[in-house]
Amino acid sequence: MTTVRIPPTLREQTEGQAMLEASGETVREVLDDVAGRFPALRDRIYANGDLAGFVNVYADGEDVRTRDGLETTVTDGSTVILLPAMAGGR
Amino acid sequence: MATPVGIREIAPEDAREQLAEPDAPLLLDVRTDRERGVSYIPGSVHLPMAEVEARIGEVSPDPDRPIITYCATGRRSLDILPTLAALGYENGASMTGGIVAWQALGYPTESPSALDEEKLARYSRHLLIPEVGIAGQQRLLETSILLIGAGGLGSPAALYLAAAGVGRLGIVDDDRVDASNLQRQVLHSTEELGESKAESARRSIEELNPDVEVVTYEERMSSENIDRILGEGWELVVDGADNFPTRYLLNDASVWHEIPVVHGSIYRFDGQATVFKPFEGPCYRCLFPQPPPPELAPSCAEGGVLGVLPGIIGSLQANEALKLALGIGEPLIGRLLLFDALTTSFSEVTVRRDPQCPVCGDNPTITDYIDYADFCGVPGPEAPRPATAPAGRSPAPPTPDAAGRREALQGRVGNTVPSGLAPPATPRETSE
Numbered sequence: 453m454t455t456v457r458i459p460p461t462l463r464e465q466t467e468g469q470a471m472l473e474a475s476g477e478t479v480r481e482v483l484d485d486v487a488g489r490f491p492a493l494r495d496r497i498y499a500n501g502d503l504a505g506f507v508n509v510y511a512d513g514e515d516v517r518t519r520d521g522l523e524t525t526v527t528d529g530s531t532v533i534l535l536p537a538m539a540g541g542r
Numbered sequence: 543m544a545t546p547v548g549i550r551e552i553a554p555e556d557a558r559e560q561l562a563e564p565d566a567p568l569l570l571d572v573r574t575d576r577e578r579g580v581s582y583i584p585g586s587v588h589l590p591m592a593e594v595e596a597r598i599g600e601v602s603p604d605p606d607r608p609i610i611t612y613c614a615t616g617r618r619s620l621d622i623l624p625t626l627a628a629l630g631y632e633n634g635a636s637m638t639g640g641i642v643a644w645q646a647l648g649y650p651t652e653s654p655s656a657l658d659e660e661k662l663a664r665y666s667r668h669l670l671i672p673e674v675g676i677a678g679q680q681r682l683l684e685t686s687i688l689l690i691g692a693g694g695l696g697s698p699a700a701l702y703l704a705a706a707g708v709g710r711l712g713i714v715d716d717d718r719v720d721a722s723n724l725q726r727q728v729l730h731s732t733e734e735l736g737e738s739k740a741e742s743a744r745r746s747i748e749e750l751n752p753d754v755e756v757v758t759y760e761e762r763m764s765s766e767n768i769d770r771i772l773g774e775g776w777e778l779v780v781d782g783a784d785n786f787p788t789r790y791l792l793n794d795a796s797v798w799h800e801i802p803v804v805h806g807s808i809y810r811f812d813g814q815a816t817v818f819k820p821f822e823g824p825c826y827r828c829l830f831p832q833p834p835p836p837e838l839a840p841s842c843a844e845g846g847v848l849g850v851l852p853g854i855i856g857s858l859q860a861n862e863a864l865k866l867a868l869g870i871g872e873p874l875i876g877r878l879l880l881f882d883a884l885t886t887s888f889s890e891v892t893v894r895r896d897p898q899c900p901v902c903g904d905n906p907t908i909t910d911y912i913d914y915a916d917f918c919g920v921p922g923p924e925a926p927r928p929a930t931a932p933a934g935r936s937p938a939p940p941t942p943d944a945a946g947r948r949e950a951l952q953g954r955v956g957n958t959v960p961s962g963l964a965p966p967a968t969p970r971e972t973s974e
Contacts, residue, residue, distance in 0.1 A: 460810050460845075461838050470884075496838070505832035510891040518894050533880075533891060537830040538807040538814060540842040541852075542693030542727070542784040 454482045454526045457533045458493075465492040474532075479511050480522035482532055497534065508535040550623055552635040554644045557610050561585065567608035567633075570601070572622050573641075575669055577614060579662050579676050581651040583644060586612070591622055598629055608633040616640040661753065665707055673870045679707060683753065685867040688712035688776035690763060690792060692743040694842065694852030695782030695806045695859060697729040702860035703780075704747040704754045708867065711747060712776055714759040715739040726849040763788050765911035768795045778866055779803045780859050782852075784841055786833040787914035793818065793826035794911065797902045804862045804874075806855045808847050809840070811883040813855035816874045816893060817862050820902060823875035828896040828903075833918045851883050 456472045463470060467490070476482035487494035497507045502522075509516045510533040516524045526532065552560075560567055569586040571578060578588050589601050602609065609631055611619035620636040627634065637644070645651055657665070657676060661683075668674040668682075685708050689696045692715040703711060717739045719730045727739075734742040740758035747756050759771055763783070772779075772795055779796055781803050783789050789805075796803045802819040805826065818825050833839065858879065865871040880889045900908040915921060 460812050461834070461840065470882075506830070506834040506838070508830065513889075513891045515892065515894065518892075533889075535880075535891070536834040536838055537786070537789075538809045538812065539786045539789060539833075539839055540784055540807055540809045540845075540847060541691050541695045541782040542723070542842055 453528060454530045454532055456482060456486055457531065459534055459536055459538075461536055461538070462493060462496055462534060465496055466490050477525055478522065479509060479516050479524045479526060479532060482526055483509075483522070506536050508537075509533070510535065550620065550635060551616070551638050552610060553638050554647055554649065557612075557635075557637045558644075558649060560608075560610070567610045567635075568602050570609050570611045570619075571613075571641075572611050572619050573613050575676055576662055576666065579657045579669065580659060581641070581645075581653045583612065583641060584650060584652050591618055594622055594625055595629065598626065598631060602631065605630040606633065608635070610635050610637055612637040612640050612644070614640045615642050661707070664751075664753070668706070674868060678868050678870075682707045682864070682867055683709040685778070686710040686712070686776050687778045687780060687863055687867070688714065688771070689780045689782060690714050690788065691782035691784060692727070692729055692739040693717070693723065693782060693784060694726045694808060694847065695856040696743070696780070697727045698853045698856035699780045699782060699806075699860045699863070700729060700743055700747060701750060702857060703863060704751045706860075706864055707751065707753055708864075709753065710755045710757065710775075712757040712759065712771075712774070713740045713743045714761070714763055714771060715743070716760050716762045722843075726847065726852050728853070763791060765791060765914070768792070768911075769799075772796070772799045772801060776801060778863055780863055781805045782856065782859070784843075785920070786839060786918040787920060789826060790833065790917060791911065791914045794901050794908065796820060797825050802866060804859045804866070806852075806859045808851050808855050809842065810846055811848055811851065813851055813858075813881040813883070814878060815855055815858045815862070815881075816878045817866070819866075819873070819875050824893045824895045825899060825902045827901050828899045829878065829893050831896070831899075836918075836920050848883055851881075854881060854883070 453473045453475055456474050458466050458470050458472065466472065472486055474482045474485040476485050497504055503509060511519065511524045511526055512530050516522065561569055569583060571582055571586040571588045572591045572594065574590055587601055589597055609626065611622055611634060613619040616636055616639045619640060623634045623636060641651065657679065662669065665679045668679050669676060687703055687708050689700050689711065692700060692713050700711060700713065719734045719737050719739055719742055721735060723730060724732060729746045730739065730742045738760055740760045744756040744758055747754055761767055768791060779792065779801055781789065781792055783792065792803065797820045800820045802817060804817050806815045862873055865873050876893050878891050878893050897904045900906055
């Protein structure tokens with residue numbers, strides 16, 4: 453299983469859960485598994501079938517854009533982090 | 543009559559005579575950094591007792607050259623002679639009565655210019671760290687750091703940088719102190735409700751450390767004023783802004799000015815920190831090419847923030863800024879640190895430079911300021927660009943690349959673009 457970390461701004465779409473377990477051999481399969489359970493999340497993080505540009509996805513600490521995108525492979529015990537930018541400073 | 547070097551002690555009068563000779567002995571100050579920082583005999587080389595064994599070869603490659611050692615009163619300088627002899631330096635003599643006797647005779651001494659007794663006391667815990675020491679502290683006293691925002695992140699960052707003796711701190715904030723700020727913005731107090739945050743910050747900093755020169759900018763950072771502000775000699779920026787337009791604006795400007803930015807951001811229980819060092823590491827646009835839609839980017843004013851969280855992230859920013867100023871350690875360049883206050887856990891992800899980055903990439907497509915509010919899909923605070931370029935701004939065509947943009951910038955702001963970072967501070971006090 454892969455652990456998926458949900459940022460605070462997307463937790464409304466995951467019923468408040470910050471950490472989810474999901475299965476899949478690629479980032480796409482893992483996110484599909486999560487989005488299957490939380491369809492509202494799919495609407496937020498996908499645009500035209502691809503990841504929305506403002507959502508960074510890290511697989512084991514590496515930005516998937518610098519790897520194989522959604523086809524980046526994950527293994528049992530991997531961590532996938534969803535990370536949109538936060539602007540708060542005050 | 544001169545006492546020959548080679549016996550164990552030498553009177554200050556004789557030492558002075560020998561030191562005036564063309565083939566003078568080496569005058570070795572074996573006192574501590576702190577003592578050295580108060581005053582020393584001109585021409586002496588500083589080698590604290592604890593370092594004699596490890597460094598005498600570097601300080602005096604020729605073991606046959608006579609050495610005169612001195613300390614405060616002549617005791618430690620005598621004690622070190624057997625160590626020197628065992629290392630092959632047998633022509634050693636200790637100056638009787640040390641620098642105290644030397645000064646009593648009216649002989650000249652010098653003091654390092656930057657650190658008087660008050661500073662030696664104030665920064666003593668820094669001076670004890672080999673990576674900082676006197677040279678590093680002097681470097682901090684000469685460092686200029688600009689803080690964007692005197693709010694949640696800016697408060698702890700400004701206080702710790704001021705306490706550390708960063709010589710010049712700039713504060714950009716056009717806001718006033720509100721009751722809702724006091725849960726976390728520790729620069730401000732109840733008495734200062736309604737006052738300018740920049741002025742409130744100045745007062746807090748000056749009360750903490752009068753060594754710090756505070757420069758305030760009571761204005762909102764915009765395309766119109768950012769070149770002027772960044773052009774005033776700031777070596778580093780600590781970003782504690784509270785909105786995306788300002789963060790993208792600051793990013794573009796800092797790349798063009800080649801000024802490193804220590805980034806921090808917070809929301810509820812989550813914090814992020816990293817360092818953007820132009821052309822050496824990624825920039826903010828490499829990390830976040832696109833801002834989230836406004837409904838997914840609530841500010842702390844909308845979504846809330848745990849009061850202590852900016853204290854943690856702002857302190858991490860101060861730590862990064864101090865490391866960059868001192869040229870020590872491994873700054874968070876290319877690494878985004880994530881902090882979760884609920885689980886008290888840190889994690890880290892890698893951030894790489896994007897060759898396609900529109901600002902710092904190989905073929906930049908953004909070479910002048912844009913309408914940042916429009917880019918981020920929000921109304922203000924970044925005012926839209928006027929239709930006509932203000933006097934002095936090159937009215938396009940856009941410069942072909944970032945280097946061209948920087949040249950244009952130099953011409954416009956009329957000063958040298960700062961190189962960004964100081965060379966690494968000498969890890970410990972040097973010999974002279």
